[in-house]
Amino acid sequence: MTIDSAAAPRRTAADFLAARPDGPMSADRHLWGFGGLHGGLSLAYAASAMGDHASDRPLRAVTAHFHSPVRSDFAVTTEQIREGRSMTTVSAVTATASGVNLTATGVFGIAQPHGSPRLAPRFPDAVGPSECEPFVVPPDFLPVAEQTEVRFAGAHRPYSASATPELLAWVRYANNDTTPDIYRLIVLLDAVAPSYSVLLDQLIAIPTVEFSVYPSGRQVRVQSPWVLVRATTEIASSSGWLIETIDAWSEDGTHLAGARQLRVAVTTH
Numbered sequence: 001m002t003i004d005s006a007a008a009p010r011r012t013a014a015d016f017l018a019a020r021p022d023g024p025m026s027a028d029r030h031l032w033g034f035g036g037l038h039g040g041l042s043l044a045y046a047a048s049a050m051g052d053h054a055s056d057r058p059l060r061a062v063t064a065h066f067h068s069p070v071r072s073d074f075a076v077t078t079e080q081i082r083e084g085r086s087m088t089t090v091s092a093v094t095a096t097a098s099g100v101n102l103t104a105t106g107v108f109g110i111a112q113p114h115g116s117p118r119l120a121p122r123f124p125d126a127v128g129p130s131e132c133e134p135f136v137v138p139p140d141f142l143p144v145a146e147q148t149e150v151r152f153a154g155a156h157r158p159y160s161a162s163a164t165p166e167l168l169a170w171v172r173y174a175n176n177d178t179t180p181d182i183y184r185l186i187v188l189l190d191a192v193a194p195s196y197s198v199l200l201d202q203l204i205a206i207p208t209v210e211f212s213v214y215p216s217g218r219q220v221r222v223q224s225p226w227v228l229v230r231a232t233t234e235i236a237s238s239s240g241w242l243i244e245t246i247d248a249w250s251e252d253g254t255h256l257a258g259a260r261q262l263r264v265a266v267t268t269h
Helices: 013-018 039-051 143-147 182-189 195-199
Strands: 059-066 074-083 087-096 099-109 148-152 166-173 208-215 227-236 241-250 255-264
Touching (some): 013 039, 013 182, 039 099, 143 148, 166 182, 166 195, 182 241, 182 255
Antiparallel strands (some): 059 099, 059 208, 166 227, 227 241
16 A cells, blocks of 8 residues: 555644554655654654564664665565564664665663663763753755754754864754654654754765664653754865764753764755
């Protein structure tokens, strides 16, 4: 069964993550990022599908490789690679009629005995979301930006030709006060503009090629829809390839997840 996206109600990103159709999913254009379905949304959907094989074990890590943009109806297939006493490994493939778009692997594992020292990045010095102004992204440049509300809490802004490739922002789902679970959190980790864009003075697409997310295991403490996201680019080559590090905290200061992205700055002539 092919979904007629023109006839169907306009789905939000949250609705998209909850959908489990009997046939292909539609890559709704208003959920597109740089040239196709938003990368964080694609990974979150695949990770959620992989979780069906995990026997309620929490997600510990997920990595996706984006081979081509998803621009048409797609399907996700999953397979349990192995289930051990404490860990389950699952793979996922997203494909359209033209071929494979995304491959991913997820690790789900039980909690180990308490007592191990806990380490986490320190909560940044930032004012709360109510003290920050909303930042509007042109929807014709990034349609999916309308799905989230972004309020910058740091000094830097995307495409401002500044010297420090770092962005600090509060993010949440637009018009939605639901606290994020791990799959919704994956989308929020990718909701802030690429931190490399701070160095630029014009709108250039910087799509994701590889995206890895590492939950800290404390998502249950999230009591606010707002998440503080810090994205930093510390490695970039002259050929346009770069590595971005991302961290997210709840409003009470709890570290929620870390992530790394391989991106490429795409210029057209």
